Amino acid sequence: MLLDLSDLHIQFENEGQVTRAVDGVSFTLDRGQVLGLVGESGCGKSVSAMSIPRLLPMPPARITRGSVRFDGRELLTLPLPELRRLRGARIGVIFQDALTSLSPLHRIGRQLAEVLLLHRDLSAAAARDTARDWLGRVGIPDPDACLTSYPHELSGGMQQRVMIAMGLILEPDLVIADEPTTALDVTIQAQVLNLMRRLHRQNAGLLLITHDMGVVSQMATRIAVMYAGQLVEQADAASFFATPRHPYSIALLEAMPSAATRGRRLKAIPGQVPSAGHFPSGCRFHDRCPVARPSCAQTPPKLEPCGGHLVRCPYATPV
Ligand SMILES: Nc1ncnc2c1ncn2[C@@H]1O[C@H](COP(=O)(O)OP(=O)(O)OP(=O)(O)O)[C@@H](O)[C@H]1O
Ligand SMILES: [Mg+2]
Numbered sequence: 001m002l003l004d005l006s007d008l009h010i011q012f013e014n015e016g017q018v019t020r021a022v023d024g025v026s027f028t029l030d031r032g033q034v035l036g037l038v039g040e041s042g043c044g045k046s047v048s049a050m051s052i053p054r055l056l057p058m059p060p061a062r063i064t065r066g067s068v069r070f071d072g073r074e075l076l077t078l079p080l081p082e083l084r085r086l087r088g089a090r091i092g093v094i095f096q097d098a099l100t101s102l103s104p105l106h107r108i109g110r111q112l113a114e115v116l117l118l119h120r121d122l123s124a125a126a127a128r129d130t131a132r133d134w135l136g137r138v139g140i141p142d143p144d145a146c147l148t149s150y151p152h153e154l155s156g157g158m159q160q161r162v163m164i165a166m167g168l169i170l171e172p173d174l175v176i177a178d179e180p181t182t183a184l185d186v187t188i189q190a191q192v193l194n195l196m197r198r199l200h201r202q203n204a205g206l207l208l209i210t211h212d213m214g215v216v217s218q219m220a221t222r223i224a225v226m227y228a229g230q231l232v233e234q235a236d237a238a239s240f241f242a243t244p245r246h247p248y249s250i251a252l253l254e255a256m257p258s259a260a261t262r263g264r265r266l267k268a269i270p271g272q273v274p275s276a277g278h279f280p281s282g283c284r285f286h287d288r289c290p291v292a293r294p295s296c297a298q299t300p301p302k303l304e305p306c307g308g309h310l311v312r313c314p315y316a317t318p319v
Pocket of ligand 2: 046
């Protein structure tokens with residue numbers, strides 16, 4: 001198993017106030033799989049994903065329970081120098097906002113070459129050639145000009161392409177892409193997604209985080225749905241889209257326009273995701289759920305097998 005995340009609990013502590021952002025999340029990801037992690041804003045997708053390479057700010061974040069095994073090794077207790085060797089080389093991260101991970105002070109060529117030189121035994125000239133090659137592969141029209149540009153000299157779409165090159169240049173075994181296309185306009189989104197699909201190595205695993213059901217329906221082999229810090233459903237993509245079981249998953253899919261969804265945000269489901277620390281009693285979705293029963297406000301449901309899916313709702317019907 002490439003990635004095995006188990007019973008992860010993450011909380012934030014700000015000025016003595018503790019909020020539980022992620023509550024017992026578990027999933028696995030194998031080579032060749034694309035796991036789509038979906039759910040509305042604030043449900044804990046990024047916090048879960050960024051805990052894998054330990055990129056959460058700690059403090060205020062604290063992982064209070066759980067384990068993250070990557071290729072058999074526990075990452076949560078791995079000494080930092082070893083973890084740094086894995087980051088980039090074996091675990092690539094593509095963030096939503098390119099400018100948070102590109103340095104404004106250095107030219108693109110230097111930043112890409114640095115990543116290579118840090119992890120590979122290459123000459124400076126060979127690193128530059130590889131960087132140029134990857135800029136071409138991500139569809140930068142003039143890689144030579146791009147090598148000598150600063151990030152702010154590039155358009156948003158070009159910056160995002162550079163980010164993707166940066167995340168993939170070491171050909172990592174696991175790629176974590178957090179909303180890799182949300183900042184881009186619709187036509188560029190489609191191009192970038194196609195690019196990621198093409199460049200994604202057959203034997204690597206991709207964790208794709210997005211609000212956008214249209215995007216995951218095109219790319220994911222497996223789906224995990226989060227709501228209020230917990231997983232509420234997990235299933236193979238084909239089965240999920242054919243017969244979603246959790247009322248929240250059903251609502252998410254019903255909110256998705258049937259055609260040409262790419263690039264659009266989900267329509268709202270009535271009400272809002274409760275903020276971390278203010279979850280309702282019983283089922284965390286009960287106050288927005290169209291099929292809730294009185295008992296749903298009392299008993300927190302467990303994530304249980306239901307017709308080949310894992311579903312956190314005792315009233316979901318196996319089809
Ligand atoms: N530094 C922080 N301090 C306190 N709370 C935080 C911090 N970072 C995240 N949180 C809380 O953790 C919860 C989960 O946030 P997260 O960023 O994982 O959501 P998300 O599902 O990625 O949402 P989005 O789709 O908007 O990116 C939120 O309630 C958020 O307020
Ligand atoms: Mg996020």
